[in-house]
Amino acid sequence: MNAPIRNENLQLLNGNHAVAWGVRLASPDVAPLYPITPQTPILEKLIDFKSADLLGTEILTPESEHSAMAAAVAASATGARVFSATSSQGLLLMHELLHYAAGSRLPIVLFNVNRTPAAPWGFWPDQIDSLSQRDTGWVQLYSETPQESLDTVIQAFRIAEASELPVMVNHDAFYVSHAVEPVSVPDQGAVELYLPKVDRSMWLDTDIGRAIGAPIGQDGWNRTRREMDAAMQTIVGLTKDAGKAWGEMSGRPYAPLELYRCDDAEVVFVTMGSMAGTAREAVDRLRESGVAAGLVKVRLFRPMPMADLHAALADIPCALVLDRNYSPGVGGVLHQELMAGFYGAENAPRIFGFLTGVGGTNVPVEMLEKLAVDYRQAKQNNNPIWVE
Amino acid sequence: MKDIEYNEAGQFCSGHNACAGCAEALSMRVILNAVGKNTVGVVVPSCVAIIVGAHPRSSAKIPFIHGLLESAAAMASGVKRGLVSQGKDDTTVLCLAGDGGTYDIGLQALSSAAERNEDILYVCFDNEGYMNTGGQTSSSTPLAASTGSSPLGKTTRKKNLVEILAAHRIPYIATASPSHLSDLSEKVTKAKAIRGMKVIIVVIPCLPGWGIADDAAVKVSRLAVESGVFPLIEVEDGLRYSINSADKTKPIDEYLDLQKRYRHISDSERVELQQDVDDSWDRLVARTKM
Ligand SMILES: Cc1ncc(C[n+]2csc(CCOP(=O)(O)OP(=O)(O)O)c2C)c(N)n1
Ligand code: SF4
Ligand SMILES: [Mg+2]
Numbered sequence: 001m002n003a004p005i006r007n008e009n010l011q012l013l014n015g016n017h018a019v020a021w022g023v024r025l026a027s028p029d030v031a032p033l034y035p036i037t038p039q040t041p042i043l044e045k046l047i048d049f050k051s052a053d054l055l056g057t058e059i060l061t062p063e064s065e066h067s068a069m070a071a072a073v074a075a076s077a078t079g080a081r082v083f084s085a086t087s088s089q090g091l092l093l094m095h096e097l098l099h100y101a102a103g104s105r106l107p108i109v110l111f112n113v114n115r116t117p118a119a120p121w122g123f124w125p126d127q128i129d130s131l132s133q134r135d136t137g138w139v140q141l142y143s144e145t146p147q148e149s150l151d152t153v154i155q156a157f158r159i160a161e162a163s164e165l166p167v168m169v170n171h172d173a174f175y176v177s178h179a180v181e182p183v184s185v186p187d188q189g190a191v192e193l194y195l196p197k198v199d200r201s202m203w204l205d206t207d208i209g210r211a212i213g214a215p216i217g218q219d220g221w222n223r224t225r226r227e228m229d230a231a232m233q234t235i236v237g238l239t240k241d242a243g244k245a246w247g248e249m250s251g252r253p254y255a256p257l258e259l260y261r262c263d264d265a266e267v268v269f270v271t272m273g274s275m276a277g278t279a280r281e282a283v284d285r286l287r288e289s290g291v292a293a294g295l296v297k298v299r300l301f302r303p304m305p306m307a308d309l310h311a312a313l314a315d316i317p318c319a320l321v322l323d324r325n326y327s328p329g330v331g332g333v334l335h336q337e338l339m340a341g342f343y344g345a346e347n348a349p350r351i352f353g354f355l356t357g358v359g360g361t362n363v364p365v366e367m368l369e370k371l372a373v374d375y376r377q378a379k380q381n382n383n384p385i386w387v388e
Numbered sequence: 389m390k391d392i393e394y395n396e397a398g399q400f401c402s403g404h405n406a407c408a409g410c411a412e413a414l415s416m417r418v419i420l421n422a423v424g425k426n427t428v429g430v431v432v433p434s435c436v437a438i439i440v441g442a443h444p445r446s447s448a449k450i451p452f453i454h455g456l457l458e459s460a461a462a463m464a465s466g467v468k469r470g471l472v473s474q475g476k477d478d479t480t481v482l483c484l485a486g487d488g489g490t491y492d493i494g495l496q497a498l499s500s501a502a503e504r505n506e507d508i509l510y511v512c513f514d515n516e517g518y519m520n521t522g523g524q525t526s527s528s529t530p531l532a533a534s535t536g537s538s539p540l541g542k543t544t545r546k547k548n549l550v551e552i553l554a555a556h557r558i559p560y561i562a563t564a565s566p567s568h569l570s571d572l573s574e575k576v577t578k579a580k581a582i583r584g585m586k587v588i589i590v591v592i593p594c595l596p597g598w599g600i601a602d603d604a605a606v607k608v609s610r611l612a613v614e615s616g617v618f619p620l621i622e623v624e625d626g627l628r629y630s631i632n633s634a635d636k637t638k639p640i641d642e643y644l645d646l647q648k649r650y651r652h653i654s655d656s657e658r659v660e661l662q663q664d665v666d667d668s669w670d671r672l673v674a675r676t677k678m
Contacts, residue, residue, distance in 0.1 A: 031472035032466065059471040063500035067462035070455065070497070073464030074430065077453050080473050096456060204451045204467065206479060213454035215442040300409045 013183040015176040018146035019085070019111050020045030021168075021183070022153035024055050025191040025193035028109070029080035032060040032071040037123055038177045039087040039113045057083075065090035069097035069110075076106035077212050079200045081157065084108065087173065088115035088129045095133065098166075102137025103224060104213055105231070107167070107200070109139070111153060114273065114324075115173040118358055124360025125172035127273060128325040131301075131333040137228055139167040140302040142272040143177060147183045151252055154191060155242040161198045162238050163231045172254050172324070173360070175274040186250055205266050236305045250276075256300035257308050261287060262316065265294030267376040268349075269368065271322035272334060273296045276359065277321060282368035293372050298334065306341045307356065313342075317347040318376050322368070323384075324357040331355065331384025345384045363387075394573035397421045399630060404439045404447035410514050411566035411605035412592045413439055418569050419482075419511060422576035427480040429453070430468050432460040432494070434486030434520050435594075436513050450482070458493040460485040463503035464508040478505050480509060480580055487514040487528035490589075498587075502556035505584040512587065515594040516546070523597040530617075531664065532657055533649045535597070541652060545664070549589060550623060556625035558585040565591050566618060567610035582640055591618045599648020611643040616669040619638070631674040637667050647666055 015022065019042050023031070037301035044098040049055035065086050076082040087093060091112050101108050112130050116122035130140060139159060143149040149171050156167040158221050172179060203212045216224075239256045247253025258276070262268055262285050269279040276297040296312050296319070298304075313319055323332025330336055335353025342348040352375050357363040367387060391458050399420035406413035412435055420427075431437045437454055441447045454462040463654050464483035471479050485494060501508065513677040517535050518524040523675040524537040527547040553561050559582050564572040572590065580587035593600055593608040612618035616636030623629050640662050644650040653661070 024675075030466070030469045033468075043425065058473045060465060060469055060504075062465065062504070063461055063496055067459065067497045067500060070459035070462035071466030071469065074453060075470030075473070076454065076466075078428070078467055078470030078474065078476075080470035082470075097459070100456060204453060206426050206450060209446065209449050209451050211440065211443065211446045211452040211454060214440070214452070215437075215454070217443075220443060287499075338507035351640060 009185045009187070010182045011185055012180055013146055014040035014041065014178050015112070015146040015149050015171050016178070017045050018150040018183045019153050020049065021185050022150040023083050024049050025186060025188055026083070026154050026157050027055065027194055028057050028083040029094050029199055030060065030072070030075035031059045031083045032062060032068040032075070033084060034062065034065045034068045034086065034090060036065070036087045036090040036114060038173045039085050039090070041177070042085040042111060042136070053380045054136045065093045066097065069094040069101070072108050073101050073104065073106055074183055076101070076108050077104065078204045081197065085111040087113040088117050088176050091133060092117055095136070098136035098138055099131055100213070101166045102228065102309055105228070106165040107164055109153065109156045109160055110166065110168045112168055112170045113177045114170050115175050122359060123173065125175050125274065125357070126325055126359055127170065127172070128327065130168060130170045131325050131327070133168070134302050137165065138302065139163070139165050141167065141169045141181070142298065143169060143171040143176065144177065144274055144276045144297065146181050147252070150183055150185070151246060151250065151254065154195060155246055155254065158195055158242045159235065159238045161200070163234050165228070165231050165235070166267045170273065172274040175254065184250070190249050194245060235303050236300065236308065239300050254299065254307035257312055258297040258299060259312055260295040260297065262296065262312060263295035264292055264317050266292045267318040267320060267372050268294040268296050268316050269320050269322055270296045270298065271339060273303060273324065275322050275363065278363055278365055279368055281365045282372065285365060286369055291376065304341060306336050309338070309341060311347065314347065316349050318327055319351045320371055320375055321330045321351060321353045322356045323353060326355055326358045335384060348380065350378070352378070352381060355384055355386045374385050393570040394418050397424070399449045401447045401449070404441060406435065406439045407595050409595055409602040409605055411487065411609055412436060412515070413598060414569070415513065415566045415572060415590050418573050419576050420450065421571045423462070423480055423509065423580055425450065425481050426478065427482050428471065430455050430460060430464045430467055430481065430483040432485045432489045432612055433457045434483045434489055435515065436486065438520065455676050457489050459497055460489055460506070461506070461510060462497040464510065464660065465501050465504070465506045468507055471561040471654065477516055481507070482671050483508055483510045485512055486520070487516060488526040491528045491549055492526050499556065500555060502553060502558045505558060507583055508585060509579050510585070510587045512589045513592045514589050515592040515597055517594065517597050519594050519597045532653050532661060534652060535649065546565070550621070553587055554623050554626040558587065559625055560586040562588045562621065563591070563618065564588055565609045565613050565618060567606050568633065570621060575622070583633065594628045597649070599651070600646055604646055608643065608646050611638065611646070614638045615640045615643045617643060617667050619669065619672060621672065629678070631672065631676055
């Protein structure tokens with residue numbers, strides 16, 4: 001997956017600083033930001049860039065995430081390219097605006113660092129903050145590594161501006177946000193070619209005098225959702241195009257799903273974010289011990305690339321979904337999505353849902369190896385299973 | 389009859405959805421014409437959002453974003469930054485909200501924008517209650533006035549937003565009234581020329597909310613000014629206070645008696661209200677001499 005070493009600008013970056021680099025390269029016009037652990041290094045790095053005259057973005061630091069997203073929405077409505085970043089409580093405070101941004105078809109890119117929401121207070125990796133926003137109309141992508149976060153945040157602008165839907169990119173608190181690795185930073189000129197500035201139709205044009213978000217009748221409101229549905233239908237294709245073009249430019253291609261050693265697999269893990277790293281290691285060890293294991297990493301969560309999942313799991317008898325989140329009264333969100341997506345499908349795999357690492361608890365490789373061994377031939381069980 | 393001096397440039401169309409006789413529509417006409425064509429509007433849920441209008445019509449010739457109730461100042465900041473980032477520095481951003489959206493749920497965002505001295509013109513249509521939701525108490529509802537959520541009369545005073553804003557040391561704060569339209573027009577013109585945060589609070593007697601006759605809005609707002617209940621003032625840089633209306637010339641009785649929301653008050657409450665207005669006036673006069 002690595003790019004050719006020649007001419008490469010390799011830097012030691014943590015996940016958040018990699019995001020800030022990606023944003024710098026995408027050079028948004030406006031970025032309203034508010035601090036929260038563990039997102040703050042994104043904000044600080046962007047302000048460092050700005051202070052050193054390396055970034056032209058108008059940075060706004062209002063009194064809350066609610067106002068940050070309100071300003072993001074309004075700036076985007078003027079035609080500006082807009083970025084913001086948050087985590088956990090901040091994302092939840094933005095909730096009302098998330099609906100507004102999507103309903104107004106504003107291509108804002110938001111980076112969210114997945115963290116447990118209060119109560120009780122915690123600062124741990126857990127994806128329920130963003131998963132509980134899944135019905136707001138935002139495209140959601142999940143990243144596994146700092147490199148992927150840099151690459152994905154730039155792709156996100158391309159997907160957002162092509163679909164006129166807002167895009168949220170997520171990575172896990174600390175495991176990715178604060179983990180340092182060598183990151184290949186692409187060339188500014190190459191990114192500008194990859195992501196040309198689009199002249200977005202100006203809603204707030206003083207020569208036109210149109211209104212955005214004005215009250216509308218039932219039929220009109222209904223039509224906005226049908227139009228969003230049509231736009232959502234384009235996202236899988238746009239994500240593929242964006243990932244493929246990125247690969248041509250950087251040597252690191254991406255797709256909505258990443259399949260690892262799935263050929264001839266009798267059992268695969270299905271997961272998102274940093275858990276994919278642990279699962280990949282477990283797959284290697286299982287293969288060594290004679291268990292034909294594989295991994296399906298879900299990068300695009302909303303909309304769920306269901307046709308691709310069906311294709312990926314076509315000949316695989318058993319799928320073990322690993323959820324680092326818990327929807328009370330239901331179970332793991334990714335598990336539910338898969339169950340719904342495979343309901344009634346012919347040759348569907350047996351699907352098991354495991355609550356692994358909820359609240360940021362450690363998930364060792366051995367734990368996953370044991371799950372594969374214990375469940376690869378087990379009978380279908382729809383209930384979520386807590387794993388300790 | 390007095391001539392009203394303002395430039396009618398056709399920026400506000402007839403056929404808007406205000407209650408017939410509402411002085412908020414009248415004020416809107418003056419404001420939109422004074423602020424001019426090169427303006428982007430932000431409006432949040434309130435009577436003025438209804439006046440701006442529902443899709444696909446708009447009573448205003450300028451573009452508007454219909455924002456969220458608590459986000460008026462944040463959205464106006466975002467519009468301004470978005471325009472500036474695209475080289476449109478000279479476009480005025482006009483933000484319109486009610487008293488609920490300003491004194492209450494939007495105060496946090498307003499304070500933040502004021503502290504950052506965002507280059508926006510914020511107009512609060514102060515009808516002293518949540519009228520769009522049928523007339524409930526806001527923190528701008530005055531002492532003793534009855535509303536749907538204070539049927540026995542409000543037991544606390546109206547929040548003093550001018551002093552709160554003055555404490556932020558923003559360049560310009562003014563109050564205005566639909567009874568003094570030339571003054572309103574001048575204040576908008578003056579505010580537009582100032583860089584930074586400007587706030588104009590316009591008193592709007594609400595016909596159903598205050599319980600007044602359909603043709604009484606301008607009269608009641610004039611009495612609010614003349615009795616000193618709602619003095620017309622300007623505050624520059626949060627420090628220099630000036631009173632623009634003639635002196636307080638009338639007792640509050642005529643003002644109160646035209647409104648059903650004060651119908652229940654006792655004689656002693658009336659005396660207390662008068663005392664309160666007199667004290668506030670004296671404090672204001674003292675400020676102008678500081
Ligand atoms: C978050 C939120 N809560 C409640 C409402 C409902 N709401 C719409 S308008 C309004 C009253 C606003 O009062 P004010 O700002 O004084 O404007 P007026 O209607 O009096 O002109 C309320 C409470 C809303 N739109 N958003
Ligand atoms: S409810 Fe009151 S403020 Fe609102 S439009 Fe009617 S009269 Fe005017
Ligand atoms: Mg009101």
